[in-house]
Amino acid sequence: MSAASLSSSISVIRAASFANDKPALVSSARPPSSAFLGSSAGLRFDPLSSSAAGAGLRPSPVVAAAAANVVKEKQPRSSPSGSNLLITKEEGLELYEDMVLGRAFEDMCAQMYYRGKMFGFVHLYNGQEAVSTGFIKLLKQEDSVVSTYRDHVHALSKGVPARQVMSELFGKETGCCRGQGGSMHMFSKEHNLIGGFAFIGEGIPIATGAAFTSKYKREVLKEEGCDHVTVAFFGDGTCNNGQFFECLNMAQLWKLPIIFVVENNLWAIGMSHLRATSDPQIWKKGPAFGMPGVHVDGMDVLKVREVAKEAVERARRGEGPTLVECETYRFRGHSLADPDELREPAEKAKYAARDPITALKKYMIESNLVSEAELKAIDKKIDEVVEDAVEFADASPPPPRSQLLENVFADPKGFGIGPDGRYRCEDPKFTEGTAKV
Amino acid sequence: MLGVVRQKVGTGGSPLTVAILGKTLPFLRAAATPLRSYSSAAKEMTVRDALNSALDEEMSADPRVFLMGEEVGEYQGAYKISKGLLDKYGPDRVIDTPITEAGFTGIGVGAAYHGLKPVIEFMTFNFSMQAIDHIINSAAKSNYMSAGQLSVPIVFRGPNGAAAGVGAQHSQCYAAWYASCPGLKVLTPYSSEDARGLLKAAIRDPDPVVFLENELLYGESFPVSAEVLDSSFSLPIGKAKIEKEGKDVTITAFSKMVGLALEAADILAKEGINAEVINLRSIRPLDRATINASVQKTNRLVTVEEGFPQHGIGAEICTSVIEESFGYLDAPVERIAGADVPMPYAANLERLAVPQVEDIVRAAKRACYRSVPMAVAA
Numbered sequence A: 001m002s003a004a005s006l007s008s009s010i011s012v013i014r015a016a017s018f019a020n021d022k023p024a025l026v027s028s029a030r031p032p033s034s035a036f037l038g039s040s041a042g043l044r045f046d047p048l049s050s051s052a053a054g055a056g057l058r059p060s061p062v063v064a065a066a067a068a069n070v071v072k073e074k075q076p077r078s079s080p081s082g083s084n085l086l087i088t089k090e091e092g093l094e095l096y097e098d099m100v101l102g103r104a105f106e107d108m109c110a111q112m113y114y115r116g117k118m119f120g121f122v123h124l125y126n127g128q129e130a131v132s133t134g135f136i137k138l139l140k141q142e143d144s145v146v147s148t149y150r151d152h153v154h155a156l157s158k159g160v161p162a163r164q165v166m167s168e169l170f171g172k173e174t175g176c177c178r179g180q181g182g183s184m185h186m187f188s189k190e191h192n193l194i195g196g197f198a199f200i201g202e203g204i205p206i207a208t209g210a211a212f213t214s215k216y217k218r219e220v221l222k223e224e225g226c227d228h229v230t231v232a233f234f235g236d237g238t239c240n241n242g243q244f245f246e247c248l249n250m251a252q253l254w255k256l257p258i259i260f261v262v263e264n265n266l267w268a269i270g271m272s273h274l275r276a277t278s279d280p281q282i283w284k285k286g287p288a289f290g291m292p293g294v295h296v297d298g299m300d301v302l303k304v305r306e307v308a309k310e311a312v313e314r315a316r317r318g319e320g321p322t323l324v325e326c327e328t329y330r331f332r333g334h335s336l337a338d339p340d341e342l343r344e345p346a347e348k349a350k351y352a353a354r355d356p357i358t359a360l361k362k363y364m365i366e367s368n369l370v371s372e373a374e375l376k377a378i379d380k381k382i383d384e385v386v387e388d389a390v391e392f393a394d395a396s397p398p399p400p401r402s403q404l405l406e407n408v409f410a411d412p413k414g415f416g417i418g419p420d421g422r423y424r425c426e427d428p429k430f431t432e433g434t435a436k437v
Numbered sequence B: 001m002l003g004v005v006r007q008k009v010g011t012g013g014s015p016l017t018v019a020i021l022g023k024t025l026p027f028l029r030a031a032a033t034p035l036r037s038y039s040s041a042a043k044e045m046t047v048r049d050a051l052n053s054a055l056d057e058e059m060s061a062d063p064r065v066f067l068m069g070e071e072v073g074e075y076q077g078a079y080k081i082s083k084g085l086l087d088k089y090g091p092d093r094v095i096d097t098p099i100t101e102a103g104f105t106g107i108g109v110g111a112a113y114h115g116l117k118p119v120i121e122f123m124t125f126n127f128s129m130q131a132i133d134h135i136i137n138s139a140a141k142s143n144y145m146s147a148g149q150l151s152v153p154i155v156f157r158g159p160n161g162a163a164a165g166v167g168a169q170h171s172q173c174y175a176a177w178y179a180s181c182p183g184l185k186v187l188t189p190y191s192s193e194d195a196r197g198l199l200k201a202a203i204r205d206p207d208p209v210v211f212l213e214n215e216l217l218y219g220e221s222f223p224v225s226a227e228v229l230d231s232s233f234s235l236p237i238g239k240a241k242i243e244k245e246g247k248d249v250t251i252t253a254f255s256k257m258v259g260l261a262l263e264a265a266d267i268l269a270k271e272g273i274n275a276e277v278i279n280l281r282s283i284r285p286l287d288r289a290t291i292n293a294s295v296q297k298t299n300r301l302v303t304v305e306e307g308f309p310q311h312g313i314g315a316e317i318c319t320s321v322i323e324e325s326f327g328y329l330d331a332p333v334e335r336i337a338g339a340d341v342p343m344p345y346a347a348n349l350e351r352l353a354v355p356q357v358e359d360i361v362r363a364a365k366r367a368c369y370r371s372v373p374m375a376v377a378a
Helices: A003-017 A059-074 A089-114 A129-136 A152-158 A162-170 A203-219 A242-253 A282-288 A301-317 A345-352 A356-366 A372-395 A401-405 A428-432 B015-019 B047-061 B085-089 B101-113 B127-140 B175-179 B192-204 B256-270 B288-298 B313-328 B347-353 B357-367
Strands: A144-146 A230-235 A258-264 A293-297 A322-327 B043-046 B065-069 B094-096 B117-121 B155-159 B185-187 B209-213 B221-224 B241-244 B249-253 B275-279 B282-284 B301-304 B334-336
Touching (some): A089 A129, A089 A152, A089 A162, A089 A301, A089 A356, A089 A372, A129 A152, A129 A230, A129 A258, A129 A356, A152 A162, A162 A372, A203 A242, A203 A258, A203 B127, A242 A282, A258 A301, A282 A293, A282 A322, A301 A322, A301 A356, A356 A372, B047 B085, B047 B192, B085 B094, B101 B117, B101 B127, B155 B192, B175 B209, B175 B282, B249 B256, B249 B357, B256 B301, B256 B357, B334 B357
Parallel strands (some): A230 A258, A258 A322, B155 B209, B185 B209, B249 B275, B249 B301
Antiparallel strands (some): B043 B221, B241 B275
């Protein structure tokens, strides 16, 4: 059976794509031909129709190998700096601006925290911007994003104004949640950012529910063409949690339009991913449940974007979920209270050299897409946006005392608002149980 | 000095009696035997049918309502509550799930964030402990954390409390746990009318509701009037019901214990103690007004619950009465609760671990200073 030769070529592919994974290996040079191997490879193929090895029992190895051939046939040989077909100038500027906004905002958060303007738990996203930008910039406003406590940049990428996020962090009334949520609980109904959850793994079933709603709206409520997708962001530590597996099962079982994005930054506070996980290759957990599992270099926004495009299109077409493992790194500690003593300086330096913003900048300049001046103009603009956000947040009032008891219920009097617009409990018939509800 | 002096409270005509809200029945409820026949009752309905009909009507009225849980579809419901719904509404709206409480509860909450109205069934509320993170952290707290942007119109329902001989892990009562959490509404129906009215109100409510049923009540029949059978019937959340009016002692109870309280009231009536029985219906929000008005009328209180005594419903009611009606109390508040042990399996021990009618009668008599002290067996 060809499975044997396939599996040996698979291990070659996997080895190549994982060369950058292990912190101990010093391999800063990416092999030129690995730009797409092991990344979008897993997606351009329908696992069910590929079963040469029988009954689709192990779709993944067949998928990866066959798809790699497909990719090689389709794409012209790309140069080490990537092909110019990847993005246009406008897209490039948009991606650059979004990543710089994320970085500048988080740096400002650190400053504000140490000045006492922000308090509690603050978890910064420095270094992981490529994942947020790569995925969220492909979404529509109606698509939902669910995140964890490391959610400032997801909020910004999804379109929540920097002013509102900063005010929320300062605990002011003008914050996106009027100061009631804080750093870890960013919600925006307008932009469909449905959290912001402190418990890891908690967002995954919520995201699955949002995807369920999209399917329900299309099939039961007959809203034509409702193809909203949901993207769930979570970390490597979460991939050992029960809820993750429960949702992989149900999402694939019901073919829900969701993308599970693992931001594998190798560390869960001080617990190394390799110490906590029996099989550290998280993308493999997708095929175990019947969905494609893809590994991508999360420090390269263009690669993330390519994978994201395919995953989102899959979900929109109704083909079901995808598990995407983004290899990324956080430049700062787990939170601003974390002394970050357990990570090796060599590892940090290695990933700092792969800074996604610098990489995109280099790519765009070398491909003559933009000039340095244009990028500097964006840097300056973002600095002004962030400064303005801080001034706005500083100047905003704290919430009034009356806000303490508000919004516990959507329906505060417990009985709801009747068809005549008045509280039902004021209708004398209501207590007799005969009022029109 | 404790004596046999029994203070006679003013009889009827007190303004407090008139002020008591809640539905007053045209007839008194007698013992909670399964079959009752009153000439004024229109028809009888089991609690199971009441729940089934409420679900059916709400699902047909609003296409956003869907039912999700283990065995709700093809098995017709673990306790047959959702019988016939799969045939009527199809697998898109009556969804059988894998055994993943945390997962499907979270899915329900996520769907509720986007405007659907899930009814999540737990096979028993003991299993809700696997999903309690979602009930509390993502459902109850979300409207507050998002400052009103995301309301969660979800209902969590299922049997709660002790059944018969199911052992410690299947017998806990969760009323106190959920009722202590702001952001949740907690309902405990007793009769078929309660079941229908409260479930409809819960499904229509824009907030998370924990709906605690009782497995032993599913098969019991209660008379229902034509109003109750109407499809727009619903009961207000947060209002208790005075099942039996009285003037000597107030007995509060919820769920199955209401039946026992009514039986106890019958026994007490034969001994000249006219007890008032309050069916709480809603544990959160608790109808403190009705309870306090009743205590201010009778001056004595006995709280009855099936769950563990420490930090339970009775403790909260007792504190509420002390805060608002301390001057009216003529006797210490008596608290009847389940035994402070995990539920044993042996039938005789199980009987000792759950309140019985005799316990309520004894407590009421103690509150009325009419009891004869008896040796307590450990």
